[in-house]
Amino acid sequence: MSDTIVVAFSNQKGGVGKSTLTVLLASYLYYEKGIKVAIMDCDSPQHSLVGERNRELKTVSETEHLAQMAHELLTQTGLQPYAIMKIPLEETMFRIRQYLSGDNDTQVLFLDLPGTMNNPNVLQIISNCDYVFCPMAACKYDIESTLGYCQFIHDRLMTMGYGNLKGVKILWNKVDARERTDLYNAYDEFMESIGLEAMKTTIPASVRFKKELSCNPKHQIFRSTVFPPSSAIVKGSGIDELAEEFLKLTGVRNG
Ligand SMILES: Nc1ncnc2c1ncn2[C@@H]1O[C@H](COP(=O)(O)OP(=O)(O)OP(=O)(O)O)[C@@H](O)[C@H]1O
Ligand SMILES: [Mg+2]
Structure with missing residues (x-):
């Protein structure tokens, strides 16, 4: 185990x-x-993260400076790119159980799930997660539906003690810095009143989230499955803060 x-x-x-x-x-x-x-990657049939990893490996193999960087990363850290597994949604529960009962040193297993609840597999999978984060954009309709969804998971799955859930948290994403923080604070207060909590970290709206690995040496690396994000571009992205808050919440530690 x-x-x-x-x-x-x-x-x-x-x-x-x-x-x-x-x-x-x-x-x-x-x-x-x-x-x-x-x-x-359980988001069948498109499996977008498997596709992203394959595109990145191709870009690296065809681009001299990236191939050199990959070589340096491997020799300096010993880190091969982490596994991204292609899992049909209907097999996910079985594959998670198989993975967890097998021999592995993975500390955090992420599931990338489809954006739909019209599938009984998804709720079962979610109730077997340890932590669920619900990204929410500051748009009235998104907020209402996300809060309803989160409350359902929180009240029915977590509080009732089905499955493994230890935490359900909302995560503000695509936050527009021009919007008033007191608006977000008011929503946070409302959430708390219904027993939900948002992560303290908020993720800003920024084009850097949309850009995959590029062969252009002038482009800084941010979103990549094979390289760390460059530190200059991580600043202000919220990802470093999210990672720290995640580690504190889950108690996961290096080594
Ligand atoms: N903080 C952000 N700022 C700007 N764009 C973002 C941000 N986060 C995500 N995006 C963009 O929003 C789009 C949707 O993101 P993504 O594909 O991750 O959503 P998803 O919830 O996985 O969607 P699906 O339900 O289709 O799987 C993408 O173009 C992505 O680059
Ligand atoms: Mg997706």
Whole structure:
């Protein structure tokens, strides 16, 4: 049996940043903090993270300076890119159990799930996670549906003690710095009144989240499954703070 914790970014709405935050947090924890991670990409049939990893490996193999960087990363740290597994959604429960009962040194297993609840597998999978983070953008309809979704998971799955859930947290994503923080604070207060909590870290809206690894040497690396994000661009992205808050919440430690 392993000590792996299972974590998912989840929301019944699509496009809220589940896959983006999964990659960014997994890579930051692995390449910067030395935490052993793996991702199960359960978002069938598109499996966007498996696709992203394959595109990156191709870009690295075809780009001299990136191939050199990959070589240096490997020789300096001994770190091969972490595993991203392609898992059909309907097999996910079985594959998680198999993974956890097998021999592995993974500390955090991330699940990338589809943006839909119209599938009984998803709720079962979520109740078997240790922690669930619900990304939420500051748009009225998103807020209402995300709060409803989170409250359901919190009240029905966590509080009733089904499965493994130890924490359900909202995570503000795509935050516009021009919007008033007292608006967010008011929502945070409301959430607390219904027993929900948001992560203290908020993730700003920024184009850097959209850009995959590029062969252009002038482009800084941020979102990547094979390299750590460059420190200059991490600053102000919220990812470093998210990682620290995540480690504190879960108690996961390097080594
Ligand atoms: N903080 C952010 N700032 C700007 N763009 C962002 C941010 N977070 C995510 N995005 C963008 O939002 C889009 C949707 O993100 P992503 O694919 O991660 O969402 P998802 O919840 O996984 O969607 P799906 O339900 O389709 O799987 C992407 O183009 C992504 O780059
Ligand atoms: Mg996704």
